[in-house]
Each structure stands twice: as structure tokens, then as C-alpha cells.
Amino acid sequence: MSNVLVFIEQRDGKIRKASFEALTLGREVAAKTGGALGAVVAGSGIGGLAPELAAYGAAKVFVADKPELALYSCEGYTAALDAAVAAFAPAVVLVPATSMGKDVAPRLAARRKVGLLSDVMSLEVEGGRLVATRSVYSGKARATVAADPGAALQIATPRPNVFPASKGAAGAGEVVALDFSVTIRAKVVKLEMPEAGELDVAEADKIVSGGRGIKGPEGWPVLRALCHELGAALGASRAAVDAGWIGHEHQVGQTGKVVSPTLYVACGISGAIQHMAGMGSSKVIVAINKDADAPIFKAATYGIVGDLFQIVPALTEAVRKAKA
Amino acid sequence: MNHVVCIAYVPDTETKIKIGADGKSIDEADVKWIVSPYDEYALEGAIKAKEEKGGTVTVVTYGPARADVGLRECLARGADEAVRVASDGLGEADSLGVAMALAGAIKALPCDVLWLGNKGVGTDAQTMVPMLAELLDLPHANLVTKLEWKDGGVVAWREIEGAREVVEMPFPCVVGAQKGLNEPRYASLKGIMAAKKKTIAVKQPAEVGVDPAATTGEKAAVRWTKLELPPARQAVKLIPADDPAKAADELVRLLRDEAKVL
Numbered sequence: 001m002s003n004v005l006v007f008i009e010q011r012d013g014k015i016r017k018a019s020f021e022a023l024t025l026g027r028e029v030a031a032k033t034g035g036a037l038g039a040v041v042a043g044s045g046i047g048g049l050a051p052e053l054a055a056y057g058a059a060k061v062f063v064a065d066k067p068e069l070a071l072y073s074c075e076g077y078t079a080a081l082d083a084a085v086a087a088f089a090p091a092v093v094l095v096p097a098t099s100m101g102k103d104v105a106p107r108l109a110a111r112r113k114v115g116l117l118s119d120v121m122s123l124e125v126e127g128g129r130l131v132a133t134r135s136v137y138s139g140k141a142r143a144t145v146a147a148d149p150g151a152a153l154q155i156a157t158p159r160p161n162v163f164p165a166s167k168g169a170a171g172a173g174e175v176v177a178l179d180f181s182v183t184i185r186a187k188v189v190k191l192e193m194p195e196a197g198e199l200d201v202a203e204a205d206k207i208v209s210g211g212r213g214i215k216g217p218e219g220w221p222v223l224r225a226l227c228h229e230l231g232a233a234l235g236a237s238r239a240a241v242d243a244g245w246i247g248h249e250h251q252v253g254q255t256g257k258v259v260s261p262t263l264y265v266a267c268g269i270s271g272a273i274q275h276m277a278g279m280g281s282s283k284v285i286v287a288i289n290k291d292a293d294a295p296i297f298k299a300a301t302y303g304i305v306g307d308l309f310q311i312v313p314a315l316t317e318a319v320r321k322a323k324a
Numbered sequence: 325m326n327h328v329v330c331i332a333y334v335p336d337t338e339t340k341i342k343i344g345a346d347g348k349s350i351d352e353a354d355v356k357w358i359v360s361p362y363d364e365y366a367l368e369g370a371i372k373a374k375e376e377k378g379g380t381v382t383v384v385t386y387g388p389a390r391a392d393v394g395l396r397e398c399l400a401r402g403a404d405e406a407v408r409v410a411s412d413g414l415g416e417a418d419s420l421g422v423a424m425a426l427a428g429a430i431k432a433l434p435c436d437v438l439w440l441g442n443k444g445v446g447t448d449a450q451t452m453v454p455m456l457a458e459l460l461d462l463p464h465a466n467l468v469t470k471l472e473w474k475d476g477g478v479v480a481w482r483e484i485e486g487a488r489e490v491v492e493m494p495f496p497c498v499v500g501a502q503k504g505l506n507e508p509r510y511a512s513l514k515g516i517m518a519a520k521k522k523t524i525a526v527k528q529p530a531e532v533g534v535d536p537a538a539t540t541g542e543k544a545a546v547r548w549t550k551l552e553l554p555p556a557r558q559a560v561k562l563i564p565a566d567d568p569a570k571a572a573d574e575l576v577r578l579l580r581d582e583a584k585v586l
Contacts, residue, residue: 072489074454075463099484103466106419106451110458115418115545118449131549137350137446140341144550151545186463186493189479193487200486206585230586248469248504249483254337254445255361255503263585274337277448280554284583286575287560297560302578306565314572322576322586 002035005090018096018160027057040084044070054173079182097157117156138277161260199233209235213268253278271296325379326434327370331363332444333394362441364508365501371402399519400511415541419451427459428532453500463493466500
């Protein structure tokens, strides 16, 4: 085992946090395999990103800079990653398990006919192969999975917000332009953004979520005020989404988004297994619920049994005071 | 226009998970099996398209004989034909192995749109849509919450972090369904009766060009080496709520000084 290549996700020329996490993890893996650390980034007009990646230890930065890569496409970005694999001959490829990474990595795996350790929460190198743990069966079990040690390439997608990002000994950051041709059939023609200022749960470091206990859409302002004080995203349980109180993009859980924030505040959420599947790996969970028997208290770090319409405003005020 | 829908027959999300005797898979006794919920959105999308534009819907799975129950459920809801690539008696296959078997079966079918759920519930790997698209050399869009038809192709709205990508692609193509795409129907009594009379085509892996000796068990590209219950969380620290303001202050203190997240 030797070189380690990390796929870097950028949007509008800005590198996403999950990519720095993957790059940091890649540096640790490369230290174990004794190989060099490389990064690959695709887009248009993105040549200036290399120094940022070198600061995390990248010795080489493979750049696929083409007008047709300005917006993400799985075919275009997979071709870029595949070209970098051909040029760098890595033993390991890491791709952040974002919606982009979970699109690109399986295509690369199928192209190269190798396995993929998907959405991993720990990653080790043991006996020449990657060994990882993943959450399975709606978070009700944890599987240890291992790549084929004989594989020409081992690919893993680390879950965002689980691995820390830190700069290390700077790498050379040598820029290597990738030359390849690609036909893009599935074209992204437009990005539709939600209302300005809405933080997305999938990327948020803190989340305040509401469930059936908020009683109706008129309950959201109470939660949004706390979001505002905490700098948190607003989440929702399936019950709240299915009731039509808020859009599906806010839903956390099995049929919504899987999140791993530092802080998850569940307000009026009972904690059905499908909800836990989406937020069980949060570092600290606060449960606020009237029902002392609600399953959410089994998963929570801190709990307050009480009326969220009294507790949440008090909490908003307490956070405001603490920041002052 | 012809549609193929891939389904996975998986443990019900409500099922209590017990670790099997081998320590690396679940104990299958008492498990209730269901069609993976996202695949229901995929099936509904295909059936609706058939109703509007004509054509056929063929549903395909990779699995042991019990999966025939899931296929029959899809026939009852409106699929025309069903194919199962048999995994009976074989070791576990990983995503790539399953994708290869499915791709082999799909190649023999008329297919303008290939539909599947954005991920299979249980393994939750979310790899099948791009893998199948790649093996079949087709364009794809995963996590699709809205779909429109246009001349020679589709427009798909794909859910990503903080935005929706609008993706245009020509036929033939692969659509990975996400919740929100539609409301899956229930089977009608007439559908259930008709489904009972239909034959499920069972194919051996070799018939679809796959050698299971190279893709399953110890030869799978990814193997599960251990399965365990998640570590127990520490018991919750309950904060008395008699005085909301005091409770809130105490919670903020704990979050700041003990948990260090503020």
C-alpha cells in the first residue's frame, strides 16, 4: 500500500469543510502506508486552491479545470478523479461522504471494479487493507467492514463531521493539470437555492429540531429564535414533515438526512428509531419533551422533561446571556 | 417506454436487530422483511409513467427465494414482470457484487428508464444507483425528489446540501428515488389476485454473466468482519424543569463547561 488520494469538493471555488476532514484523514492514512498524499479537485477557474490543500499536507494537487466542470456532474467529476487515479496510482482513495462524494465514489468503484467502504465512522489500516466501522440497520448495529487486501485500489467515504480537520506539516502542493476528455450526459443545468440565510442540517455544526410536540407550523419561530442564538440549523422529525408543517429538506432521519452535529437539540421529538438513525451519531444530544418516557431520553446526553414552549424560550435567553 | 425497477428486500426498519451466531451478520429468525421503502418511490414512479405513456415495468432483485414475496408485492401494485437473480446458498455479496448481478440481468431487458431507491435500507451504503449506472454505461441522477418528462429524456431535481440541482439527461438513464418524489400506492385486491398468477423468472448468477465464486463471501470486494450492537450511551443527565429559567441556565452551563460544545 502506498499513495493516498483525496477527492476535494468545491462549490463556487470554496472548499467544503468535509474535504479538509477527508484530507486530514488521508494524511494519517498516508503516514501509515508510507505513501504520498495527493488531492484532486475539479471545477472551472479553480487553479488557486492548491496552497490551501498543501497546508493540510498535500504533496500533489491534481487540478481538472474545464468550463464544462463549472457545475457538478457525476460523469465529469468522476472522470477527473479517475484521471488522477491513473496519474498518481494511489492504493487508497478517500472521498467525503457528502451528496457529491456518495455520487462520485461508487461510480469510480464500479469503473475500477473495486469495493467501496461507504459512509465510514472510523478508518484504520490493518494488514495492508482498510478496515472501517459503519452504522447499519438504522443505527441499531455497527458493522466492521474490510476491503479486499488484494485490490488494486481501496476506496472509502468518511462521514462528514466525524473526523477532525487539522493542518499538518505542509506538503509541496505541486500542481498537476489533468488532461482528459469526457462526455457529460446528465447535466446540471441549474442550482436552486432555498431562502437566503437558511443553514442546511446536513452541514450544520449545531441543529435544533422540532417534532410533533411543536403542535403546528406556528411553533417554528420559537425554535428558530434558538437556532439564531446558537448559529444552528433548523431540523424536523418525519412527523412534522409529513404533517406538512415544514419542507422535506429539513427532515432528519431514515427518510431524511443523516447528520452528525456537535450539538443536537431535539424539541418535542419522541425519538422513533427512524429519527435516531439520522441523528444518533451526534456528539451531544439534548432532549426537551413533556413525556418522561419518550425514547429520545435514552439517547440524550442532557434532558429536560417539560413544556418546550416554556423551556426553549428560556434556553434562547440563557444562551444570549451566556454569549454577552 | 419501458421501465426497469430494482428493489431490495430488507429487514423492516421496525425489526429488533439481533446479532447472528457468526458475529458478523444479523440473526434472521423473527425478522420481518419488506421492500426497501425508497424502492417504493422508484416503483411508483415507473408505474405512473407507464400509466401515462404506456410501456412495461419489469422489477428486478438479487436475493434468496424469500425475496419473491417482495417481487410479488411489486407485481400486485402494477409491475408487469419480475426477475430474481438467485443468491440462495451463496455467501454475502457487497454492493459491487450485487450491482454486477443486477446489471447482468438488466442488460437483457428493454429499458428506457432504470429506477431504484436512493439507498437500500439496512446496509444504508447509498452506492447502488451510481454503480449500476456506471456498469450499464448510463447517465444517472440520485436523490431525486421531482421528475419531469421532456423530449428524449427527463429533468430531475436532486436534493443536495442546502440546494437542489436540476439535472437534465437523455434516455436511457437511471433515476434514484428520494422521499418526496411521489406517494406510493397500495396494491389493489385485483392486483394482488393477478400477481398470484404471474411467474417470477429466476436466473442463476452464471446466466447473467456473474461468477459468484469471485464476488461473494471471502471473495467479495468488501466484507463484513464483525457486527455488534452500538455502544450503550451514558444515561441521560436530567435537569429539573420546575423553574424553566433556572433549568435553561443549568443546561447552558453543562453544554459550555462539561460538554464543551458552546
